[in-house]
Amino acid sequence: MTEQPIASVASAITAFVGGAPAGPVGEPRLVTSMSHFNRLFGGLWRESHLGYSVRDFFRHGGRYAVIVRTDPAEDVTRSQVNALELIRERPDGMPGGDPVGLLVVPPDGAETHGWTEPSLDVLREAVITAEQIKALAVLDAPAAWAGTTSPAGGAVDVLESLRSSFAAMYFPQLVEIDPLTGESLAISASGAVAGIIARTDAQYGPWNMPAGTATTALDVDGLTVALGQGRMEMLAQLRINGIRSFPGTGPLVWGARVLGTDPEWPYVPTRRMATFLEQSISRGxxxxxxxxxxxxxxxxxxxxxxxxxxxxxxxxxxxxxxxxxxxxxxxxxxxxxxxxxxxxxxxxxxxxxxxxxxxxxxxxxxxxxxxxx
The missing domain is CATH 3.30.360 (Dihydrodipicolinate Reductase; domain 2)
Incomplete structure (x- = not known):
């Protein structure tokens, strides 16, 4: 092999796990646009959140998504875990050659106008997968945390089993208009956040903070919860990143903490920069x-x-x-x-x-x- 200068690996290829009305089951496929996803996997589908998350990813600046369609014949949790195991077992077999940098497991498998959020077992599997392949698991806080007293009510026990510098959690959900019905729909934020991280990487590099006013307002109609300063501080204590609306800007991602508590790895760009350097140098x-x-x-x-x-x-x-x-x-x-x-x-x-x-x-x-x- 000829000696060459070291080149940067792609840092924000995003793996999505979920159900779709069409497409290969259990076989990672690289898609580069929403129209590409529509052709391979059948587009938006009210029986799964996947298409909406992928749409938000591309709308917010994502470029490359690896889709692993779950098996509709299996239990939802089992099929999600199987898909994550596939990603974990074949880290070098992802389409395109570059490593997966982000991992999203949106809600899945439910009746129309409602989705089943990933179980705690699935979230744990997502974090384990992210740790093993050195990606960032972009997680959604449960929608039930949108209560009137505290958006993080009952969160401590859940979070303790997910603590990792390879995971980041976001709250609340986004409100968008569903193209299939014209109605307002609550959408988990992880797809949009992954798109913003990918856009930040492309514009500034993975060492930059994918949060704050430097990221343009989310292309959405609103949020399911209006976060004030008190709730933001409560979320920060739990190391959850809030999404907040401001006059004149619309919703912004207002945090970039990882869920882990290791002081060496406090923020998303620190953890991702280390991975980016290791992978680029090792490959180069x-x-x-x-x-x-x-x-x-x-x-x-x-x-x-x-x-x-x-x-x-x-x-x-x-x-x-x-x-x-x-x-x-x-x-x-x-x-x-x-x-x-x-x-x-x-x-x-x-x-x-x-x-x-x-x-x-x-x-x-x-x-x-x-x-x-």
Missing amino acids: LRWATFEQNAPPLWTRVCTRVEEFLHSLFRMGAFPGTKPDQGFYVRCDPSTMTQEDLADGVLRLDVGFAPTRPAEFIALRIAIPVARPA
């Missing part, structure tokens, strides 16, 4: 697989990784006025043991500063290379 160094694990290779690896990170620095990915305030790269005897050398494993340390100059998060990346003769 595949040429090293047949090289000898020795100082000449270490020098070339450092040079390629530094070139890549410096290009991101020029784009504003890291804070500081000098590159060494934003990142560092090490690949030398200090990053590898004698066992690594004997086993043909090259290890490099990459540090990046997500918010403040020279306050680094350290990543250790392993590359298989040729064993000593």
Whole structure:
């Protein structure tokens, strides 16, 4: 394999799991527009939320969606879990080659004018899947949290089993006009939020915050709950991201916290930036697989990784006025043991500063290379 500069992987390919009136069952298919989804999976369908979530994804800036249609002959929960297991078992088999970066499991399988929200078991499976494939599970808070006293009533027990830096939760639902009936319809926000994250990645990069006034107002008619400052603070304490309306702007995503409580990974862009760097560097160094694990290779690896990170620095990915305030790269005897050398494993340390100059998060990346003769 020829040595080449490291290129950025796609960071916001979004996997959707759900029911559809047509299309292959249990077979991931890449779609690039709503019309493409309509042709393959039959379009909007009142017996499943999937089509509405995919429509919101593309309306809000999404570009690439991987659809896994659930089996209509199975129980809804079982079919959703099976679809998530498929994504987990075939992380390198996703259409298009690039990794899935976002994961959405919208409500599914219910009678007209009402959908069944994913069970807690399904949400747990979504988080496990996201952790294993290093994607972000974009979750919807239960609609029942829209009570008059607290939108997060009864949330603590549910959230404790979902705590992860690879998951983010959003509240409340969106209100849109259903093209099939002309009536107002409550739509889970995860599809739209995934689209906003994808749009932010395309415009500014995955290191930017997909929230606030920098994201244009959601293209919707309203929200199921008007969040005031008190409710927003309550949601923030639970690490749930609120969607809030403001005069003159319409609804905005007003938070980018992950559900996990690890202080090293407090926000969506921090977690996703680490994944983006790991995946881009690992893929970009595949040429090293047949090289000898020795100082000449270490020098070339450092040079390629530094070139890549410096290009991101020029784009504003890291804070500081000098590159060494934003990142560092090490690949030398200090990053590898004698066992690594004997086993043909090259290890490099990459540090990046997500918010403040020279306050680094350290990543250790392993590359298989040729064993000593």
